[in-house]
Amino acid sequence: MSARDSYGDIYSGHGRTEKTPVPAVSAERDLVVEDAASGFCGAVVGFDRSYDGEFVKLEDARGVVRLFAMREAAFLIDGKPVTLTKPAPAAPKQQARSASGSTRVEGLRARVARTSRIWVEGVHDAALVERVWGHDLRVEGVVVEHLEGLDNLGARLTEFEPGPGARVGVLVDHLVSGSKETHLTTGLGPHVLVTGHPYIDVWQAVRPAALGIDAWPTVPRGEDWKSGICARLGWGTPQQGWRRVYDAVDSFRDLEAPLIGAVERLIDFVTEPE
Known part of the structure; x- marks a missing residue:
């Protein structure tokens, strides 16, 4: 029987066998971090890449900019180690569309009505x-x-x-x-x-699909069309039927x-x- 079997895992909880997980932090612009090795403290102002990997640019209070490799646990925030990661690229901004499919004009001011x-x-x-x-x-x-x-x-x-x-x-x-x-x-x-x-x-x-129906019912000639539609679809009165149509x-x-x-x-x- 081994020592582990007799006394349990004697190495459990030992500092050499358990590693405290280091949180990953997105290196957003102006985030202030400290390089753990050199003590250089500055704000994130950009990134660079070489055959050695990814680097972050830090600018200190005097305007000095230095490059640091973005290695695991290489930086400190509030004295605690972190791993910096590059921010995800921003999604391209989509132009807002109006209900007609045209490009929406933001901040529209009222225009004098045309004569037409x-x-x-x-x-x-x-x-x-x-x-x-x-x-x-x-x-x-x-x-x-x-x-x-x-x-x-x-x-x-x-x-x-x-x-x-x-x-x-x-x-x-x-x-x-x-x-x-x-x-x-x-x-x-x-x-x-x-x-x-x-x-x-x-x-x-x-479109019938917008209303959740397969097709518009056929109403015989001579019968009020809206009343006939509402009766066949169970929509109540024409006023109630119109509300369904408009809301669809x-x-x-x-x-x-x-x-x-x-x-x-x-x-x-x-x-x-x-």
Whole structure:
């Protein structure tokens, strides 16, 4: 039987067999450390590398800069040994994006509104445009107004008098060949641009996946579309259904491509220099 077996591990706890772990410290700029071997004390001001390995640059209070090898337990902080490590490289700063995907303008000051306008059919259209393109519109100074129905378009244009520097972009629901909407929006002059999407209502321009449904239900002709949608999806009233639709939209990715393209063309049209 060995001495270890008879008396236990007689070397356990002995200073020669147990090493106190030395903490690793990131050598951030201006961190003050002391070189354990020479006593030189200074702040981290940079790094160097040679065939011998990594070195840290320390600058003392007199402005003297010296290089020290970044070896294990080679430095002291508050009298306690540490191992310096190079800081991880900073992640590249990402440019913030607006809900439309454009670069967000930080510290934006309110801009005087342009004379040109974008008109949409109703309050739901206006709300979704603001939800996704609101930042862009404020950068450009573009006001969005709703017509309270496309039947009012002719009278509103007569009152507005579009012309150079006073353009009107019109966003229309269900803009398909042969529809009433197409008939009401033809031949309006060079200072009016009409774009739109093929959906019965702007609700339908929200991608089903954003709402957690497989597809928009089919509502027979003659039945109120919004009421029919809410009944088939169990959304309650159209007011409750609209809240679901609106809350599902966080960015352009939640919208169908025809609506995105239509709004982008209108913004370009009303902000294009004459």
